[in-house]
Amino acid sequence: xxxxxxxxxxxxxxxxxxxxxxxxxxxxxxxxxxxxxxxxxxxxxxxxxxxxxxxxxxxxxxxxxxxxxxxxxxxxxxxxxxxxxxxxxxxxxxxxxxxxxxxxxxxxxxxxxxxxxxxxxxxxxxxxxxxxxxxxxxxxxxxxxxxxxxxxxxxxxxxxxxxxxxxxxxxxxxxxxxxxxxxxxxxxxxxxxxxxxxxxxxxxxxxxxxxxxxxxxxxxxxxxxxxxxxxxxxxxxxxxxxxxxxxxxxxxxxxxxxxxxxxx
Amino acid sequence: xxxxxxxxxxxxxxxxxxxxxxxxxxxxxxxxxxxxxxxxxxxxxxxxxxxxxxxxxxxxxxxxxxxxxxxxxxxxxxxxxxxxxxxxxxxxxxxxxxxxxxxxxxxxxxxxxxxxxxxxxxxxxxxxxxxxxxxxxxxxxxxxxxxxxxxxxxxxxxxxxxxxxxxxxxxxxxxxxxxxxxxxx
Numbered sequence: 001x002x003x004x005x006x007x008x009x010x011x012x013x014x015x016x017x018x019x020x021x022x023x024x025x026x027x028x029x030x031x032x033x034x035x036x037x038x039x040x041x042x043x044x045x046x047x048x049x050x051x052x053x054x055x056x057x058x059x060x061x062x063x064x065x066x067x068x069x070x071x072x073x074x075x076x077x078x079x080x081x082x083x084x085x086x087x088x089x090x091x092x093x094x095x096x097x098x099x100x101x102x103x104x105x106x107x108x109x110x111x112x113x114x115x116x117x118x119x120x121x122x123x124x125x126x127x128x129x130x131x132x133x134x135x136x137x138x139x140x141x142x143x144x145x146x147x148x149x150x151x152x153x154x155x156x157x158x159x160x161x162x163x164x165x166x167x168x169x170x171x172x173x174x175x176x177x178x179x180x181x182x183x184x185x186x187x188x189x190x191x192x193x194x195x196x197x198x199x200x201x202x203x204x205x206x207x208x209x210x211x212x213x214x215x216x217x218x219x220x221x222x223x224x225x226x227x228x229x230x231x232x233x234x235x236x237x238x239x240x241x242x243x244x245x246x247x248x249x250x251x252x253x254x255x256x257x258x259x260x261x262x263x264x
Numbered sequence: 265x266x267x268x269x270x271x272x273x274x275x276x277x278x279x280x281x282x283x284x285x286x287x288x289x290x291x292x293x294x295x296x297x298x299x300x301x302x303x304x305x306x307x308x309x310x311x312x313x314x315x316x317x318x319x320x321x322x323x324x325x326x327x328x329x330x331x332x333x334x335x336x337x338x339x340x341x342x343x344x345x346x347x348x349x350x351x352x353x354x355x356x357x358x359x360x361x362x363x364x365x366x367x368x369x370x371x372x373x374x375x376x377x378x379x380x381x382x383x384x385x386x387x388x389x390x391x392x393x394x395x396x397x398x399x400x401x402x403x404x405x406x407x408x409x410x411x412x413x414x415x416x417x418x419x420x421x422x423x424x425x426x427x428x429x430x431x432x433x434x435x436x437x438x439x440x441x442x443x444x445x446x447x448x449x
Contacts, residue, residue, distance in 0.1 A: 012440040017355065018411040020419050047447045049347035051412055052306040053393040060304035060321060061314075065296055068322045072289055072329055208434065209441075229434040248445055251438050 004030070004037055006223060007211050008248055011037070011044035029133045145181060145224065149173060157240055159184075159261035168219075170259050172240045174200075176231065180210060182223040182240075184259070187215040190244060196258065197249045198223060201239040202231055210240075212249040238262060277342040284332040296325055299343055303350045310354040310413050320357055324350045355415035396446030404439035407432060 005011060005027060013019050014027050031037055159170040170184035182198055190196055195214060199207040208229055215221040231237070242259040272280060272294035283291035303324060308317040324346060328335075355361070397405065410416045410424070418436065422429040
């Protein structure tokens with residue numbers, strides 16, 4: 001994964017542990033270097049923790065607490081050194097302050113040198129690892145885009161503003177098994193509490209959400225979906241649309257259509 | 265509730281964690297009284313085994329005892345953090361997966377939020393969560409429960425249910441979107 005996850009649900013799915021190994025690894029490598037996304041993950045964890053409240057509450061048996069407190073008490077007692085342990089040993093001479101300080105200084109110098117080398121090696125390793133992941137992700141991304149753009153049976157759809165075809169515009173490259181590429185230009189920023197939501201409208205049934213997004217300051221936005229919901233046999237994509245919806249998106253469109261388009 | 269627990273009744277979670285960091289066993293007992301019910305219920309729902317649930321519940325509080333000095337109160341609400349840790353440990357136990365090596369405060373970081381430890385607020389929250397879960401369409405609820413209570417991935421759910429992988433992904437996303445809106449607190 002090169003950029004930030006596109007949808008808020010990606011953080012929920014990661015926190016839930018529902019992502020398969022490859023998707024999980026891609027997101028994990030991104031999270032390691034992105035503070036903003038780590039915060040979103042923490043928020044997703046807090047939110048999902050609430051689902052536990054749906055379980056009817058049962059009081060744990062009393063003996064669990066007793067056993068726990070016994071263990072805690074034993075750990076605390078073990079952590080306090082006994083009087084016997086404080087008696088001077090036959091190695092007391094070696095523990096004289098001057099000798100101890102000299103040893104400590106030597107150990108500190110050696111440790112510093114080792115830590116410095118270790119840190120440099122780790123940095124090099126981390127940088128190469130990040131570079132490798134970036135190249136892998138970039139190659140996968142390019143393959144998806146190339147496959148969609150060059151596929152002879154890819155549907156190419158131009159989406160324009162419902163009432164005025166002169167300004168915001170988007171293109172969809174859609175293939176039922178290869179995925180979908182969406183690219184929009186000249187889109188104004190959505191209001192604070194709103195997001196844009198992309199919909200696939202099947203020839204039968206309700207629209208299917210393909211994600212929510214916000215354009216960048218230049219008014220550009222893109223969504224790449226390597227996998228899509230499987231449509232029932234005989235059902236095709238009738239149209240694509242972008243609507244303006246409450247933050248976080250909605251299961252079915254409720255807001256005004258900003259862009260619509262149908263395959264030729 | 266014991267006399268000691270009464271003494272800590274007005275103490276916030278943050279205050280109790282500070283005491284635990286100073287090796288105050290009574291503070292841990294009070295925190296146990298406050299949160300063990302929901303944690304035990306969650307773990308039991310996941311493991312469906314009394315003995316294993318006991319082991320995991322003890323492990324959660326033992327871990328809190330050990331890492332309390334490093335728990336940053338600013339990093340998140342304690343109850344959510346305990347729930348995340350309990351769920352992860354129970355799922356690891358269930359799926360026989362090892363716990364990550366860095367099993368510490370950062371791994372289960374949750375965001376800070378308003379305190380939810382007032383009984384009226386708690387009850388309101390529980391009702392809200394249960395309503396949201398009951399309003400999920402049956403199929404979506406079932407997929408969410410497989411992921412949440414059994415720790416299953418998209419592919420594992422698709423294998424078990426026989427649904428196409430893409431359908432599982434879409435339904436789970438839709439369920440999460442609905443829950444996210446309902447859980448905006």
